[in-house]
Amino acid sequence: MTAIVDPVTDADLDAYVDDQLDVARRIEVEAFLSARPEVAARVMSDLRTRDELRVALAGPGAMARPATTDAARRLERVLARDRAFSVLQRAAAVLVAAGWLANGVFGPIAVSKVVASTQPPAYVEEAVSAHRTTLVRETMPSQAEAPNYNADEIRAATAIVMPSLPDDWRIRDVQIYPSRFGPSVEMALETKDLGLVSLFAIRPGTFDVVKPTVAPLGDISSAYFQIGEVAYAVVGQGDAGDLDRAAEKLARTLY
Numbered sequence: 001m002t003a004i005v006d007p008v009t010d011a012d013l014d015a016y017v018d019d020q021l022d023v024a025r026r027i028e029v030e031a032f033l034s035a036r037p038e039v040a041a042r043v044m045s046d047l048r049t050r051d052e053l054r055v056a057l058a059g060p061g062a063m064a065r066p067a068t069t070d071a072a073r074r075l076e077r078v079l080a081r082d083r084a085f086s087v088l089q090r091a092a093a094v095l096v097a098a099g100w101l102a103n104g105v106f107g108p109i110a111v112s113k114v115v116a117s118t119q120p121p122a123y124v125e126e127a128v129s130a131h132r133t134t135l136v137r138e139t140m141p142s143q144a145e146a147p148n149y150n151a152d153e154i155r156a157a158t159a160i161v162m163p164s165l166p167d168d169w170r171i172r173d174v175q176i177y178p179s180r181f182g183p184s185v186e187m188a189l190e191t192k193d194l195g196l197v198s199l200f201a202i203r204p205g206t207f208d209v210v211k212p213t214v215a216p217l218g219d220i221s222s223a224y225f226q227i228g229e230v231a232y233a234v235v236g237q238g239d240a241g242d243l244d245r246a247a248e249k250l251a252r253t254l255y
Contacts, residue, residue, distance in 0.1 A: 008032040017046045038152050049228055120215035124224050126179045127200035127233035130186040134198055149174050158183045160201045160230055164253035168192050181205055197236035204231045212247035214240045223247035227254055
């Protein structure tokens with residue numbers, strides 16, 4: 001087999017999922033994936049999401065999970081309101097390539113974010129509880145911290161993809177906690193601007209697309225978001241607006 005001359009980049013993987021590569025380049029990407037099971041698993045997950053969105057928007061006669069259909073319709077409405085939100089631009093490209101949004105014209109309408117008036121999802125309570133546990137552990141010298149972090153190992157064990165962290169965030173502890181939804185990931189992080197915060201991740205059992213949303217809960221605030229089947233929350237005692245901006249940055253790294 002001819003060696004791959006051009007390295008395969010994330011842009012190539014995205015184009016592969018979106019059916020935007022020529023045959024020769026697809027073969028090179030597939031050879032790349034065949035030697036990297038973890039990357040191949042992520043690409044297969046992206047392909048599944050793409051196909052579910054296509055089925056959900058294909059028409060009334062198509063068969064799709066109700067949760068997927070609802071999420072796809074919500075995604076379409078959000079994209080029409082706010083093209084600037086870069087986390088959703090990746091999904092928009094899938095829909096445009098498929099042809100469903102090819103004739104749509106979305107104007108840059110400015111929409112200000114507000115704190116949700118409804119109760120936050122149940123996993124936010126789990127995130128706050130995990131953060132409080134982390135604060136307790138911080139006061140106990142006998143509780144050794146586990147700063148060693150392997151994102152691939154976490155993904156293999158929990159099917160949870162973790163965002164990339166800012167360079168100035170220092171990992172102090174990583175724990176896998178039980179929850180009503182299954183295993184969750186709790187990362188204690190030392191940050192320059194926010195102090196000690198937790199990054200919580202969980203699979204809540206639903207498929208959804210949720211922009212970062214602030215949920216103040218007494219002395220602790222959180223900014224939660226969901227991309228597909230994994231939900232996240234940044235939890236801390238700092239300014240809620242700063243937590244929200246941190247959540248947006250983390251969400252962008254997942255696309």
